Amino acid sequence: MRIAEISVHSCPGRSPGSGDVGGMNLYILALSDEMNKLGVSRLNIFARWHDPNEPEIITINKMTRLIHIRAGEPADTSKLDDYNCLPEFQANLLAFMKREEVKYDVIRSHYWTSALVAEQIKKQLGIPDVVNFPYVGRGEEPRIRH
Numbered sequence: 001m002r003i004a005e006i007s008v009h010s011c012p013g014r015s016p017g018s019g020d021v022g023g024m025n026l027y028i029l030a031l032s033d034e035m036n037k038l039g040v041s042r043l044n045i046f047a048r049w050h051d052p053n054e055p056e057i058i059t060i061n062k063m064t065r066l067i068h069i070r071a072g073e074p075a076d077t078s079k080l081d082d083y084n085c086l087p088e089f090q091a092n093l094l095a096f097m098k099r100e101e102v103k104y105d106v107i108r109s110h111y112w113t114s115a116l117v118a119e120q121i122k123k124q125l126g127i128p129d130v131v132n133f134p135y136v137g138r139g140e141e142p143r144i145r146h
Helices: 023-037 079-084 086-100 111-125
Strands: 002-007 042-048 057-061 064-069 106-110 129-132
Touching (some): 023 057, 042 086, 064 086, 086 111, 106 111, 111 129
Parallel strands (some): 002 042, 002 106, 042 064, 106 129
Antiparallel strands (some): 057 064
16 A cells, blocks of 8 residues: 655654644654554655755655655745645645656545645545544543534
8 A cells, every 4th residue: 555644734854842843743753653564565754845955855764755845935834834835735746746656545644734735636636535633622622512
């Protein structure tokens, strides 16, 4: 199985504790390790290119790569700025897939901004997507409003 994992605003290559970098980065890396153990043959994690000094592609392990996608300024940005560059991120991700001639069986996305990109790619490529919300309600119990 080949999986495209989209994490626009949270790059798992960044060190937790700096700026807005935290648990989701660690979660994505841990999840990739577990998926590799389950037999995922290729996992590409796509994140917005935040540091122009980092390479486009970083090998995490023999089955997982981190791929930086150009969208907006290559710097730390707010989530609102990330939202504004989603069309560019999507176009550049699709261009990468075409250039590499890679096809995926499923798309996974983290957080709502990544889900917006995954939804459009799903429509264009006709493959299923799974959206993950790593936190909802900041630890509060869900409530039904009447």
